[in-house]
Amino acid sequence: MSRFLIITNGRVIDPVNDRDSTGEILVEDGRIVEKLSASARQEAQVIDATGRVVCPGLVDIHVHLRDPGQTHKEDIRSGTRAAAAGGFTSIVCMPNTAPVADNAGTVGRICDAAAKHAAVNVYPTGCLTVGMKGEALAPIGAMKNAGIVAVTDDGQCVQNTEIMRRAVEYANMFGLVVMDHCQDASMTRGSVMNEGYWSLRLGLKGWPAAAEDIVIGRNVVLSRHTGAHIHMQHVSTAYGVDIIRRAKKRGIRVSGEAMPHHMFFTDADCQTYDTNFKMNPPLRTAADRDAVIEGVLDGSLEVIATDHAPHSPDEKDCEFDQAPFGIIGMETALAVCLEVLVHSGRCDLKFLLARLTHLPAAVAGLPKGTLSAGADADITIFDPHEAWKVDPRNSLSKSRNCPWNGHTLRGRVKTTIVGGRIVWDGTRIIGD
Amino acid sequence: MQAEDHWTRKDLIGIEELSRSEIEMVHALAAQFKQTLGRSQKKLPTLRGKTILNLFVEPSTRTRMAFEIAAKRLSADVTLVEEIGSSLVKGESLRDTAQVVQALNVDMIVIRHRAAGSPLYLSKIVDVPVINAGDGAHEHPTQALLDTFTIKERLGSIAGRKVTIVGDILFSRVARSNIWALLKLGAHVTLTGPSTLIPKEFAEFGVEICHDLKKALTDADVVMLLRIQHERQSGTHFPGLGEYKSLYGLNADRASLLKPEALIMHPGPVNRGVEIDTVLADSPQSTILQQVTNGIVTRMAVLYLCMNAATHRLALS
Numbered sequence: 024m025s026r027f028l029i030i031t032n033g034r035v036i037d038p039v040n041d042r043d044s045t046g047e048i049l050v051e052d053g054r055i056v057e058k059l060s061a062s063a064r065q066e067a068q069v070i071d072a073t074g075r076v077v078c079p080g081l082v083d084i085h086v087h088l089r090d091p092g093q094t095h096k097e098d099i100r101s102g103t104r105a106a107a108a109g110g111f112t113s114i115v116c117m118p119n120t121a122p123v124a125d126n127a128g129t130v131g132r133i134c135d136a137a138a139k140h141a142a143v144n145v146y147p148t149g150c151l152t153v154g155m156k157g158e159a160l161a162p163i164g165a166m167k168n169a170g171i172v173a174v175t176d177d178g179q180c181v182q183n184t185e186i187m188r189r190a191v192e193y194a195n196m197f198g199l200v201v202m203d204h205c206q207d208a209s210m211t212r213g214s215v216m217n218e219g220y221w222s223l224r225l226g227l228k229g230w231p232a233a234a235e236d237i238v239i240g241r242n243v244v245l246s247r248h249t250g251a252h253i254h255m256q257h258v259s260t261a262y263g264v265d266i267i268r269r270a271k272k273r274g275i276r277v278s279g280e281a282m283p284h285h286m287f288f289t290d291a292d293c294q295t296y297d298t299n300f301k302m303n304p305p306l307r308t309a310a311d312r313d314a315v316i317e318g319v320l321d322g323s324l325e326v327i328a329t330d331h332a333p334h335s336p337d338e339k340d341c342e343f344d345q346a347p348f349g350i351i352g353m354e355t356a357l358a359v360c361l362e363v364l365v366h367s368g369r370c371d372l373k374f375l376l377a378r379l380t381h382l383p384a385a386v387a388g389l390p391k392g393t394l395s396a397g398a399d400a401d402i403t404i405f406d407p408h409e410a411w412k413v414d415p416r417n418s419l420s421k422s423r424n425c426p427w428n429g430h431t432l433r434g435r436v437k438t439t440i441v442g443g444r445i446v447w448d449g450t451r452i453i454g455d
Numbered sequence: 456m457q458a459e460d461h462w463t464r465k466d467l468i469g470i471e472e473l474s475r476s477e478i479e480m481v482h483a484l485a486a487q488f489k490q491t492l493g494r495s496q497k498k499l500p501t502l503r504g505k506t507i508l509n510l511f512v513e514p515s516t517r518t519r520m521a522f523e524i525a526a527k528r529l530s531a532d533v534t535l536v537e538e539i540g541s542s543l544v545k546g547e548s549l550r551d552t553a554q555v556v557q558a559l560n561v562d563m564i565v566i567r568h569r570a571a572g573s574p575l576y577l578s579k580i581v582d583v584p585v586i587n588a589g590d591g592a593h594e595h596p597t598q599a600l601l602d603t604f605t606i607k608e609r610l611g612s613i614a615g616r617k618v619t620i621v622g623d624i625l626f627s628r629v630a631r632s633n634i635w636a637l638l639k640l641g642a643h644v645t646l647t648g649p650s651t652l653i654p655k656e657f658a659e660f661g662v663e664i665c666h667d668l669k670k671a672l673t674d675a676d677v678v679m680l681l682r683i684q685h686e687r688q689s690g691t692h693f694p695g696l697g698e699y700k701s702l703y704g705l706n707a708d709r710a711s712l713l714k715p716e717a718l719i720m721h722p723g724p725v726n727r728g729v730e731i732d733t734v735l736a737d738s739p740q741s742t743i744l745q746q747v748t749n750g751i752v753t754r755m756a757v758l759y760l761c762m763n764a765a766t767h768r769l770a771l772s
Binding site: 218220223224225226227228229296337340341342344345 | 471
């Protein structure tokens with residue numbers, strides 16, 4: 024492979040530099056450059072991006088790679104390949120592995136495995152509390168040295184407010200964001216779907232929006248009093264979006280994350296008891312879905328992330344009550360966002376891509392998400408209009424738990440470049 | 456696709472998806488079967504040679520007995536699998552159980568399960584008819600069929616009648632199935648009980664919600680009481696049995712608000728002295744035992760119709 028790369032004739036969109044124009048992107052030795060010498064141009068590999076969008080490699084700050092310990096669902100190798108196929112060049116993986124990543128050793132092991140097997144950049148997170156039990160602070164400083172970019176007990180929201188207060192204070196000392204999965208566990212025991220008309224109709228245990236809103240509210244208060252940055256993961260409720268919106272207006276350091284599935288589906292989609300519509304937080308009402316979209320549009324939720332949560336077919340093929348929460352989402356995320364936000368006319372491409380590139384990178388403190396000269400040459404090229412039918416059997420993930428199965432979506436990733444190297448060419452992973 | 460006078464379903468999953476005429480077909484056939492009950496030779500040869508598996512993954516006494524007797528009256532062979540002592544407790548998945556059952560060549564499965572939606576799930580795996588005998592808080596279709604059959608038998612008609620359902624609606628599959636059945640048959644349905652057990656979204660089903668028991672009972676043609684699951688909800692959803700009884704227990708004084716001929720129904724098992732005073736439970740207005748008897752004939756009708764539809768399908772394919 025050449026040291027030089029020329030991507031030509033594409034519509035270059037680099038939101039952080041407010042760029043949206045047809046032009047060239049040049050790469051030399053894994054970095055984006057402004058100019059190439061004549062001899063370099065001779066030698067360079069050329070990608071013709073006519074009719075396509077060229078943008079910074081997408082950044083997903085909410086991914087479950089299941090490695091170590093649950094590698095029948097996913098591992099670093101398969102998960103990062105699914106990421107590449109979805110146009111993501113940098114992903115932040117959650118620490119609820121087996122064992123959980125609550126110490127520098129486990130974090131180091133994840134970094135080592137990523138260095139060996141990953142197709143895209145992997146940034147680990149560490150637990151907020153030991154064993155993700157919500158009781159005692161994990162060694163956050165040591166994990167920071169081992170490479171974590173954020174702390175979170177994702178999936179197990181810290182219930183004790185005193186522990187949470189100390190945790191955010193302590194993490195803030197290291198400049199680490201706390202990412203919180205907002206869920207009051209006392210209100211959601213046995214809950215499997217949103218509480219409302221559909222949970223009553225299906226006879227399934229309801230999950231009230233209040234259980235999420237209360238913890239979002241708590242976190243706003245804690246951020247206000249500590250000055251620490253708290254990031255609200257996968258916000259799914261209308262009132263939750265509003266709490267974040269108001270907090271931001273008051274200058275409180277909170278950020279928010281929207282999921283493609285919460286912008287696309289509603290709790291009515293649970294009506295066939297298909298477990299691919301069971302996730303945490305659950306699909307909410309149409310009003311909540313619209314509010315999440317509105318939150319993305321007005322900046323209340325500045326990040327779009329996937330919560331890619333693989334589970335094996337055996338685990339998902341059961342009664343709704345018994346199924347684990349979560350769906351895979353990296354390969355469909357861009358197309359779903361294009362459908363919901365861009366093709367619908369709600370926003371333009373540059374606005375959407377900001378939420379998938381430099382804004383999530385900024386929340387996690389990653390030096391990613393731009394095509395500025397000098398930046399790592401992480402680049403995604405996609406056709407925003409190509410229609411394709413989702414078939415989870417073609418997924419590069421080890422799992423198949425995809426609720427878009429059978430949907431036709433517009434927007435297809437054609438090339439994914441990580442550090443100047445093409446890893447996905449639109450049909451396959453390069454180099455495997 | 457549903458022909459007016461022809462039953463084509465092989466599965467009975469819920470009342471929600473049934474049409475009014477389908478419900479009435481079950482009632483009509485149940486009425487015919489009821490005429491045979493008085494005979495000394497009760498068995499009909501209708502399902503001779505068929506094997507019905509009662510898969511009761513959640514404990515049940517009266518529903519299980521009624522299904523068993525109904526099947527035997529139709530000359531079917533019945534096998535019972537309960538959770539206790541079966542491989543289900545050893546962690547076998549419902550899919551595997553279903554496939555084993557299918558391999559045993561049974562002709563029909565009657566399933567009772569804690570998880571809402573499991574009969575539907577099962578029906579997608581197996582080819583044979585699946586009858587829902589109660590799934591979580593979702594549906595208990597045969598209970599609603601027998602309840603509406605009983606109302607029709609006693610009052611002659613259902614359309615325009617005022618039916619009040621009292622108690623734990625939130626956790627009750629009986630309530631849900633009855634709401635669907637009664638609405639389809641043209642009744643006015645009122646739900647009454649503590650606000651914690653009747654989420655406001657129930658109004659979207661097309662029923663009225665009224666937390667004042669006296670108002671809800673006034674001029675009702677039928678009152679349906681539900682068993683209060685105090686062992687599960689006491690303390691979180693209502694303070695205790697004493698307060699429940701004082702607010703929502705049916706006694707003679709409150710029953711006097713009903714229409715004179717009104718029916719008092721209960722699917723059982725009854726908490727005597729809580730949902731209902733003993734005197735009323737044993738009064739001529741009470742249909743409790745009639746419901747049990749009708750539970751046999753309505754289930755005979757369901758078994759017959761679904762088996763017939765399945766056989767028909769097989770013949771066509």
